[in-house]
Amino acid sequence: MRITSVEIIETRIPLKKPYKLSKRYGYLENTKPIIVKVNTDNGYVGYGETDPLGRFTGETPETVAAVLKEDLAPAILKEDPTNLHIIHETLDSAVRDNHMAKAALDMACYDLLGKASGMPLYRVLGGALYEELPIMGAIGGGSIEESVAAARGEKEKGYHSLMVKVGGDPVQDGERVLAVRDSLGKDYPLIVDANQGYDIPSAFKFIDIVREANPVLFEQPIDAENIEGIAAIRKKCGFPISVDESLLSYRHAQEVIRLEAADVFSIKVCKNGGIKATLQIIELARSKGIEILFNSMIEEGITQSASLHIALTTSNLYPFGHAYFSPLRLAADITDYSTNIVDGKVRAPRSPGLGITLREDVLEAFKTGTKIIKAN
Ligand SMILES: [Mg+2]
Incomplete structure (x- = not known):
C-alpha cells in the first residue's frame, strides 16, 4: 500500500x-x-x-x-x-x-x-484491557452559582469525576472549589486544573483553601517551563500533581521524571505528537510508576478515538474518569465518535482502524x- x-x-x-x-x-x-x-x-x-x-x-x-x-x-x-x-x-x-x-x-x-x-486499532496495539472507560466531566471558570450548577449538570450526565478549571484569583478559586465539593458530596472525585495560571505563592494560597475539599489531583499549577517549581509544590502540597502543558514530548517526560515533579501524566494524543510518541511516553511513565490521565484538547472525534484506542491498551491508567466527551462541547461532531458515549462511559469502537x-x-x-x- x-x-x-x-x-x-x-x-x-x-x-x-x-x-x-x-x-x-x-x-x-x-x-x-x-x-x-x-x-x-x-x-x-x-x-x-x-x-x-x-x-x-x-x-x-x-x-x-x-x-x-x-x-x-x-x-x-x-x-x-x-x-x-x-x-x-x-x-x-x-x-x-x-x-x-x-x-x-x-x-x-x-x-x-x-x-x-x-482490526480496530486497540487490537493492532496488542489488545484491549477494558471494554469501556469512565468519563471525566469538566467545568470552566465562573461565579460560585454558575460553577455549582455546571458541576451538578456534569454529575447528572453520569460522568465519574469532575475537572474544575481554576488558575485565576486563588482565594475566589478556592471558595468556588469548596462550594462545588459541597454540592457533589464528599466522595465524588474532584480534579483542579490551573492551566499554568498561578505563581508559586498563589498556588500555595489556593492549596491551603482547597485542602478540605480533598481534590484527588492538582494539574499544572504554574508555568509549564518551571518544572522545578512544580516539584517544589508537589513535595509540600499533600495531594497528587499532574503535568499537562509541561508534558509535550518524550524529552519533557524525562525531565519531569528526573525532577520528580508529577504523580500523573496528563496525556493528549495530538499534544504529545501522535500515537507512536504517546505510546513511548506511556511506557516510560509505566516503568516509573506514574499513572496516565487521558485528557483532551478541545477535540473532535478523530483525535478522541485515537486517544481512546491507546487508553484501552494502557495498564497504568488513572483510576478515575478520562476526558472523552470533547465533541459534545462543540457545535457538531464531524464524526460518529460520540455514539460510543453511553451512560457516562465511552465504549470501544469495533470497526477497523480508528473505528470512526x-x-x-x-x-x-x-x-x-x-x-x-x-x-x-
Ligand atoms: Mg490540563
Missing part, C-alpha cells in the same frame, strides 16, 4: 458555550482542528486530526497547516503508511519538532494500519480551507 495523496482540511468550529480557562488563556469560543485524509493506491482512506491552541501548545492551527502543506505531506507521498517507523523517520527528517502537525499524519497512518489489517466514520456534510459546513498534496 502506498500513499497517493494527502488532503489537509482547515476548520473553525464554535463551542456550544464559551469555555473560561485560567487567566493565561481567557475564554475559548472556537476551536480550529486540522483534519487530514491520507489516500492510498488501494482505495483506503486514513483520517487524522490535530487540535493546536497556540498559547497552550506553541504550534497554532496556521503553523500546523503550513508545515503539513509545505513539508510533511509532500515527504510521505509514495511511502507505505503501515510502516510507522519509516513514516516517522521521514517526518522527522523533513522538519524538526512540530509534534502536533506530525500527530495528524501519524493518526491517519495508524488508521490505515488498522483498516488494512481488518467522517460525517462529510458536517465537516463541509465548518471547513475554512482545503489543500490536496498529490504524488506526481
Whole structure:
C-alpha cells in the first residue's frame, strides 16, 4: 500500500458555550482542528486530526497547516503508511519538532494500519484491557452559582469525576472549589486544573483553601517551563500533581521524571505528537510508576478515538474518569465518535482502524480551507 495523496482540511468550529480557562488563556469560543485524509493506491482512506491552541501548545492551527502543506505531506507521498517507523523517520527528517502537525499524519497512518489489517486499532496495539472507560466531566471558570450548577449538570450526565478549571484569583478559586465539593458530596472525585495560571505563592494560597475539599489531583499549577517549581509544590502540597502543558514530548517526560515533579501524566494524543510518541511516553511513565490521565484538547472525534484506542491498551491508567466527551462541547461532531458515549462511559469502537466514520456534510459546513498534496 502506498500513499497517493494527502488532503489537509482547515476548520473553525464554535463551542456550544464559551469555555473560561485560567487567566493565561481567557475564554475559548472556537476551536480550529486540522483534519487530514491520507489516500492510498488501494482505495483506503486514513483520517487524522490535530487540535493546536497556540498559547497552550506553541504550534497554532496556521503553523500546523503550513508545515503539513509545505513539508510533511509532500515527504510521505509514495511511502507505505503501515510502516510507522519509516513514516516517522521521514517526518522527522523533513522538519524538526512540530509534534502536533506530525500527530495528524501519524493518526491517519495508524488508521490505515488498522483498516488494512481488518482490526480496530486497540487490537493492532496488542489488545484491549477494558471494554469501556469512565468519563471525566469538566467545568470552566465562573461565579460560585454558575460553577455549582455546571458541576451538578456534569454529575447528572453520569460522568465519574469532575475537572474544575481554576488558575485565576486563588482565594475566589478556592471558595468556588469548596462550594462545588459541597454540592457533589464528599466522595465524588474532584480534579483542579490551573492551566499554568498561578505563581508559586498563589498556588500555595489556593492549596491551603482547597485542602478540605480533598481534590484527588492538582494539574499544572504554574508555568509549564518551571518544572522545578512544580516539584517544589508537589513535595509540600499533600495531594497528587499532574503535568499537562509541561508534558509535550518524550524529552519533557524525562525531565519531569528526573525532577520528580508529577504523580500523573496528563496525556493528549495530538499534544504529545501522535500515537507512536504517546505510546513511548506511556511506557516510560509505566516503568516509573506514574499513572496516565487521558485528557483532551478541545477535540473532535478523530483525535478522541485515537486517544481512546491507546487508553484501552494502557495498564497504568488513572483510576478515575478520562476526558472523552470533547465533541459534545462543540457545535457538531464531524464524526460518529460520540455514539460510543453511553451512560457516562465511552465504549470501544469495533470497526477497523480508528473505528470512526467522517460525517462529510458536517465537516463541509465548518471547513475554512482545503489543500490536496498529490504524488506526481
Ligand atoms: Mg490540563
